[in-house]
Amino acid sequence: MPKSREWHLVARPQGWPAPDDFALVETEVPEPGPGQILVRNLYLSVDPYMRGRMNDVKSYAPPYALDAPMHGGAVGRVVASAAEGVAVGDHVLHGLGWREYALVDAADAVVVDPARAPLTAYLGVLGMTGMTAYAGLLRVAAMAEGDVVFVSGAAGAVGGQVGQIARLKGASRVIGSAGSAEKVRLLVEEYGFDAAFNYKDGPVAEQLAAAAPDGIDVYFDNVGGEHLEAAIGALRVHGRAALCGAIAQYNATEPVRGPRNLGLMVGRRLTLRGFLVHDHQDLRPEFVREVGGWLRDGRLRHRETVVEGIENNLEAFLGLLRGDNTGKMIVALPAQ
Numbered sequence: 001m002p003k004s005r006e007w008h009l010v011a012r013p014q015g016w017p018a019p020d021d022f023a024l025v026e027t028e029v030p031e032p033g034p035g036q037i038l039v040r041n042l043y044l045s046v047d048p049y050m051r052g053r054m055n056d057v058k059s060y061a062p063p064y065a066l067d068a069p070m071h072g073g074a075v076g077r078v079v080a081s082a083a084e085g086v087a088v089g090d091h092v093l094h095g096l097g098w099r100e101y102a103l104v105d106a107a108d109a110v111v112v113d114p115a116r117a118p119l120t121a122y123l124g125v126l127g128m129t130g131m132t133a134y135a136g137l138l139r140v141a142a143m144a145e146g147d148v149v150f151v152s153g154a155a156g157a158v159g160g161q162v163g164q165i166a167r168l169k170g171a172s173r174v175i176g177s178a179g180s181a182e183k184v185r186l187l188v189e190e191y192g193f194d195a196a197f198n199y200k201d202g203p204v205a206e207q208l209a210a211a212a213p214d215g216i217d218v219y220f221d222n223v224g225g226e227h228l229e230a231a232i233g234a235l236r237v238h239g240r241a242a243l244c245g246a247i248a249q250y251n252a253t254e255p256v257r258g259p260r261n262l263g264l265m266v267g268r269r270l271t272l273r274g275f276l277v278h279d280h281q282d283l284r285p286e287f288v289r290e291v292g293g294w295l296r297d298g299r300l301r302h303r304e305t306v307v308e309g310i311e312n313n314l315e316a317f318l319g320l321l322r323g324d325n326t327g328k329m330i331v332a333l334p335a336q
Contacts, residue, residue, distance in 0.1 A: 004029045005310050006069040006099030013054050016251045016321070021054075022314050025069075029101045031080065037092070037106050038080040044097040044310075044331040045073035045123040046317040047157075048222075048247050060276055072097040073128060075112065075119045077335065086111060093122045100310055100333060117295070124157050124328030125302040126291065128277060132244060133161035133220075134287045135280035138169065140273050141218045141242040145170035148212055150231055152176075152199075153222030155183035157302075157328035158244060160191055162220045164300050165291075167192050171218075175211045177204065177227065179323045186326065190301055205230035215239075223248045229259040235270050243274040251321065303327030309334075 003026050011021045032038045050072055053064050064070050074097035078090045083106030086092065092109040096102035112122045124130060136158075137143050149166040153159040154176025166174045176187045176196040187196035195211040204226050208216075217239050219231035224246025231241060249256040264270065294300035305325035307316040313331045320329045 002029055002101075003027065004099060004101035007310075007313055008067055009054060009064045009070055010067055012056055012066075013051075013251075017051070017054065017318060019314065024311060024314075030103050032082040032103060035083050035106055037078050037083050037086050037104050037109060039074075039076040039092060039094065039096075039102045039104055039109070040079045040335070041074045041076035041097065041100055041102055041333055042091075042335060043075045043120050043123060044313060044333065045127075046313070046320050046329050046331065047072060047129070048245055048320065050317065051251065051321060069096075070098040071095055073123050074102065075122050076102065081106075091119060093127070098313060117292075120304055120306070120328070120330050121295075121302075123330060124304060125161060125295065125300070126288065129157040129328060130161055130291055131280070131284065131287050132277040133158045133165060134291060135277055135283050136242040136244050136275055137162050137165055137218070137220055139280060139283065140275045141220060141240045143169060143171065143218045143240075146172045147217035148173045148175070148215065148236075149218045149220070150175045150177075150208060150212065150216045150234065151220045151222070152227040152231070153245075153247065154178050154187055154191075154193065154196065155303075155326055156222060157325075159220070159222050160187070160302065160327055161291075161300070163187065163193050164191050164294075166218075168294060168299060173212065175208070175216070177207070177223075183326060186303070199227070203230075205233055208234050218242075220244065221246070225249055225256070229261055232259050232261050232264055232270065232272075235264075235268060237268045239268060239270050241270070241272045243272060247321070305329050307331050 008023045013021045086106045094104045094109040149171045151159045151162045155178040163174045173194045176193045177199045184196045187193040197207040215236040216234045219241040221243045222245045225248035303326045
């Protein structure tokens with residue numbers, strides 16, 4: 001059997017992750033045992049939540065172990081199978097990324113069809129990030145027709161889909177923030193946002209007030225920090241915020257100051273609700289049906305940033321934290 005390369009976490013990052021915190025390790029490729037499949041990974045997902053799992057703290061998911069392979073979403077081709085119902089040549093979605101070959105319990109893998117959608121779509125627009133956008137906007141934030149919606153990190157894999165779903169579901173106005181003039185143009189010209197701004201151009205609260213002078217009803221938060229405080233200030237009576245992530249503070253080494261205007265929540269009867277996509281899996285059939293239809297008829301667009309090679313997996317992840325990506329960040333591995 002060939003060798004496999006996999007990324008290990010060898011030290012807990014302090015602040016921004018550094019290359020010395022990781023190692024690319026060569027290992028033997030194992031044979032599958034009963035109920036297992038061996039997968040040659042073709043596409044690996046890197047996602048912001050992975051930064052939190054590098055810390056040795058109690059959270060909704062266990063931290064990555066030191067000197068062991070990291071993991072995340074991946075799609076690959078089955079090259080050996082000892083499991084009923086999964087054949088050599090099938091393509092599967094599973095959770096053992098950050099490596100070239102993965103030994104997966106078949107019960108933890110989902111067979112996907114490359115004829116129905118590109119394999120990368122199962123990591124993004126039809127995968128976890130797409131489902132996060134769908135559940136967060138429609139269930140957690142309870143967006144209704146006519147709402148004014150603001151999305152931070154709107155050129156990312158989740159944010160870009162949130163804004164488009166809001167538009168398709170009848171929002172009266174959709175506003176997004178992003179980190180470059182090019183991304184702002186993407187939001188308006190391709191994704192159909194009504195307004196967008198570059199948060200680096202000035203205070204978020206001022207730019208949001210200019211884009212939504214009458215306030216907002218729904219905020220989808222991917223960033224936290226200044227964005228969250230600005231959104232609280234802009235939310236109207238009975239406004240709702242779905243708190244998905246806080247990438248602005250993932251690498252902080254000191255305690256992060258919370259929003260200073262939480263007192264507004266009482267008089268305006270606001271709801272700020274954090275959520276995890278795993279709690280809303282009952283929506284998956286509806287999500288696949290509706291989003292799949294929008295994709296087929298061209299009403300929903302998506303972008304991907306693809307980095308080639310397992311050796312560049314870490315750089316892809318660091319680029320994600322810097323905001324280098326437009327849409328879903330994916331690492332492509334050569335088929336063998």
